[in-house]
Amino acid sequence: MPIIPANVMRRLPQQFFASLTSRAAVLIASGRDVINLGQGNPDLPTPRHIVEALQTAAQDPTTHRYPPFRGLPALREAICTFYAREYGVQLDAQREVAVLFGGKAGLVEISQCLLNPGDIALVPDPGYPDYLSGIAVAGADFVAMPLAEKNGFLPDYRQVDLQVAERAKLMFLNYPNNPTAAVATSTFFEETIAFAKRHDIVVAHDFAYGALGFSGVQQSFLQSPGAKDVGVEFYTLSKTYNMAGWRVGFALGNETVVELLNTLQDHYFVSLFGGIQRAAATALLGDQGCVRELRDTYRSRRDAFLNALKRLGYPRLLPAEGSFFVWLPTPPGTTSVAFAERLLQEQGVVVAPGIGFGEAGEGYVRVAMLAPEARLEEAAARIAAVAAKA
Ligand SMILES: Cc1ncc(COP(=O)(O)O)c(C=O)c1O
Structure with a gap:
């Protein structure tokens, strides 16, 4: 019996990030040391x-x-x-x-x-x-x-x-x-x-x-x-x-x-x-100390990541005043998808290409501060290495 979906099912937008996520999963399964900063899933436990x-x-x-x-x-x-x-x-x-x-x-x-x-x-x-x-x-x-x-x-x-x-x-x-x-x-x-x-x-x-x-x-x-x-x-x-x-x-x-x-x-x-x-x-x-601690953690991670990129001469950085993301301009002449793809393939770093958030997102990638500081500094070094060759 043919199953005919309702029209609404055809209207639903494509999940832009699904293919990136699955390719990252393949790399991880192959044993590669992947730093996944592509999604917005908090890494720390509930208090x-x-x-x-x-x-x-x-x-x-x-x-x-x-x-x-x-x-x-x-x-x-x-x-x-x-x-x-x-x-x-x-x-x-x-x-x-x-x-x-x-x-x-x-x-x-x-x-x-x-x-x-x-x-x-x-x-x-x-x-x-x-x-x-x-x-x-x-x-x-x-x-x-x-x-x-x-x-x-x-x-x-x-x-x-x-x-x-x-x-x-x-x-x-x-x-x-x-x-x-x-x-x-x-x-x-x-x-x-x-x-x-x-x-x-x-x-x-x-x-x-x-x-x-x-x-x-x-x-x-x-x-x-x-x-x-x-x-x-x-x-x-x-x-x-x-x-x-x-x-x-x-x-x-x-x-x-x-x-x-x-x-x-x-x-x-x-x-x-x-x-x-x-x-x-x-x-x-209850006590909101856990919220203050979490905010401080994300602030330190952001600072560690941005300071590392700055030290390594990343071409252009923006302040990140809220959320746990950094919105990173792509190196001149590189699209967000091309840059994200190179980061994944050459350095095993997963970021979200800006174009996935809308046309005005072109020229940026989103990096989630959802890993320990040392790991974020490692990610910064890998990102700067790709940018230096762009
Ligand atoms: C901007 C924004 N709004 C809403 C949500 C949804 O959050 P939740 O459904 O977990 O409450 C998210 C989750 O990533 C988000 O980034």
Whole structure:
């Protein structure tokens, strides 16, 4: 019997990085000493007190039953306490919080909640590829907002075509930014809110790296006056507490958008395992020393990597102010794919070619600071060796 997939399956974008990942796996299997800095999977373990909270919760049979559809009240309250403590943002636990299976799920769902076929969503270029997945599922179209180096990798709303702005219903932003490692200013968020209000565009701010800003200026979108009128912020425990495998995220802010996300999820899920929800509340309410330590670790790794490249005369380097990535300009005359390919084949270093994040990502590769400092310095030496021959 022929199995005919639904049209939506054909609309889903190609996974650009899949072939690089599988070729790296082949090299590793062949016994080659590969330094894999191509992906964004945190390398350090979840802090012990959070794991212990899960162990305790898993022993309690009440967590074995279906949890409430929209998450445990204790987790929703913990999320509000966390936002009030970290950002001074007050949230209503009933109406302004949607618990998610990781940020990724919500970032895909929001397009299904807001977009009809033919609608437009604005996306950052370069940007996190999964924004495009949700837009494709909704049958909508995207228009890229280039993040230019000369603008500090912030979109320039004056460059958005007026007709596009009028048709756009949704916009994705992400600071600290993957892949450029840039951070946003409060002035930029104020401009964003004014632009969104002018054109009736919902803002989805992806704050996945909220805990990993190094310049001290990084803030929540929800701190800006009027933010809740126009949008929501997506937060995740994946990076803040090394909990990527646990799949805990949340969307916060505009109550209409939050209600849409919760309604869609009422049909898909019965929320996360109660034990994970209790451990997530422990993470948010417990001692935050582990977060400070993690931020310091990533800062030292970034410094070790960039200082090594500088010492070795790498042609051009950019500051990395947030996230755990370094956005590295490719040597003059080399494309991002060609450079990444040479790094893989000649030196066994895996990086992500910038073009995989959008056309404006050409001319850069993304390097994840997800290995010990000595290993990152070794990677820098190998990268500089290829650049010297470029
Ligand atoms: C920019 C950005 N947003 C969202 C996510 C998704 O995180 P999670 O689904 O683990 O919450 C990631 C993960 O790599 C990311 O880099």
